[in-house]
Amino acid sequence: MSGLAILIPIALFMGLCGLGFFFWAMRNGQFEDLDGAAHRVLIDDEAPASGDDGEGE
């Protein structure tokens, strides 16, 4: 019983954290462009700062 008294609040707290993160992500527009996110993985990090516009990718 005393174990539960600790574990249940912890479980609820973690669940609320998850919910909070979800809301935060949604407000940040992370779900706006899911297809784009999938494609962005394929983009190389920016080439050394120069006028290079990454032609031919």
Added chain:
Amino acid sequence: MNAAYAPVSVDDAAACEDSRFAVPAIRCAGCISKIERGLNAVPGVAAARVNFSSKQVAISHDPALSEADLLRAIEDIGFEAQILADNPLAEEKGSSKALLRALAVAGFGMMNIMLLSVSIWSGADGDTRALFHWLSALIAIPVIAYSGRPFFASALMALKHARTNMDVPISIGILLATGLSLYETATDGPHAYFDGVVMLLFFLLAGRALDGMMRDKARSGIAALLGKSAPGAMVVQPDGTTAWTKARDIQPGMTMQLAAGERLAADGVIDQGASGFDMAMLTGESDPQNKGKGDAVYAGTVNLTAPVRVRVTASGNDTSIADIARLMDEAGQHRSFHVRIADKAARYYAPAVHSLALLSFTGWMIAGAGVHQSLLIAVAVLIITCPCALGLAVPAAQVVAAGALMKRGVLVKDGSALERLATANHVIFDKTGTLTLGRPRPGSIDHLSPEEKSVALALAQASRHPLSKGLREALLAEKLTPAEINEPNEIAGEGMRALWQGQEVRLGKGDAQSEGLAVTLSIGAEAKLIRFTDPLRPDADTALAALADKGMTASILSGDTLDAVAPVARQLGLTAQAGASPQDKLETIDRLSSTGRNILMVGDGLNDGPALAAAHVSMAPGSASDVGQQAADAVFTGDSLMGPALAVHMARRTMAIVQQNFALAIGYNVLAVPLAISGMVTPLVAAVAMSLSSLIVVGNALRLSRALPSDHNEDTNEPSLATMPNMQAAPA
């Protein structure tokens, strides 16, 4: 992330202006990085972000940089772009976001309450059970208060107007079950239905959210294709200078200065100059019209060849476009008679469930079970019959179907469009831009020497005439380089003139007035005729055969001239009506509808708008005017005409699945309701039955993702691939 927020070259970020552009040609990771890096390199651009799903680019930039400059910058990178006005979709998105939030909260509540419930089901009793019930109540009540709002609000609204809808029984069920469970908890009773209530909310919200997401996705896709109407024009001021004026501020009596290639923002009469006008959007005629001083020109048409000055005669709501829009509005009214299949089901379902619950309550009362026990059983009946599976049956199937269609380049605006598509049995095609590509191409250019071709390319590149565009594309496809020409000069109705190696070269209407679309290329004294055709969409006959296969009859209804329509009709073996005005089209549709046919109208132009709105269901190609796309229920992208055939096929499969889902949901009730009435449904049984029935319905709907015929799936997967070379050739 990476390139997105690269070096800000503007000192004061707060002073930045945001502009949005639709770039329909974005289709790979390469495009994203090219556009973002390219734009970030433009001085004055603070940040550029591509939204891949909606094919838009948001640019935060120095106010000194005009939208036209940015448009040119994007074109320099190699993409065609259109300015997007204020975002009319923001509000729609808001409602689906609220649903998603409610869904997340319900999911959180469901999982936590279920954890506590599992302990109760596996035998916790006494103080532990009471504690867990209280904890469940503590979680459930705020969750229900938050996540139930969409249902409560809609139910209240309905009751205020003395009507009922699906949300009324749902709200009653939820509130009754919550109240009873609270009572049980307070009196230390064995059964509380908090888990059932929250799960119910979760499943119902899932159905709603799916429905909303489908609509948002299609809308954002369509918004990306929009934005073709003129946002304004250069207006000549009293002192002779010109100033950019927004379309809504243009008044009759003003004079607009129109550059070649510009779209008109208001109706007017030409004051100075002469030019060719592309009237296809208004009339459906593909051949440009020559207009000179004193001729009337209309909003929405494009000035093709030379700059002109136009005195405005009508603007805003008085333009010919607005007339068509009004006609369309009226025509669209009667479509609202269509009752969504889910609402039809609810009409029978809700009263049946309520009387059943009431009957079981009175039955047990008569049998002497006491108010508490009888109420408990009645609530169990309400919970187990609550339209969980029914609520998911329709949206789940429609979302899966719409997703599968979207992958093949067909955007369906909402679920009711699929329902209406399934019952269509006659299809009417517009010609220009629908059966044909609406982009004239030269028939054969083999009779030209390489030298002549390169001269022709040089001349065609300098002109905005649709025939020049087609010629340029055909010549570029042969990898020619343009010849060097001097003093290019375009004369409305005549064509291009220039000097090449000291002699005069011309591309335009020749002396020999030939029928059909053609231009003459003359170099010195020698003249050669290049014939043009507006090619049929590549698989028009396959698509028609597929439609005929489904028992659908077809015909052509075009605003173009008989001469232009006849060859197409002959080639496809369809009956045709030519020279139809928007009013004629409307009447034809009404006449055919009154003979009991459900009409699928496929058209693109502004002149098709009223017909698209009046038809039982309608589709427009992605190249259509924005009016056409807005009026249509679905939009298909790319050059293929398979879109309508695929959509009809998918719609019929969807309705079959929906019916199966209804059968499953009802079958489940037939099994579960007797148990509930006999008082054997504990919270455990209710939870199991509810999730099981919902999962089965969703699983059944998922079968739709494989419902499209597989013989042409790979090549049409990237629907607009065929148009890509043009897009990229444009800035070359």
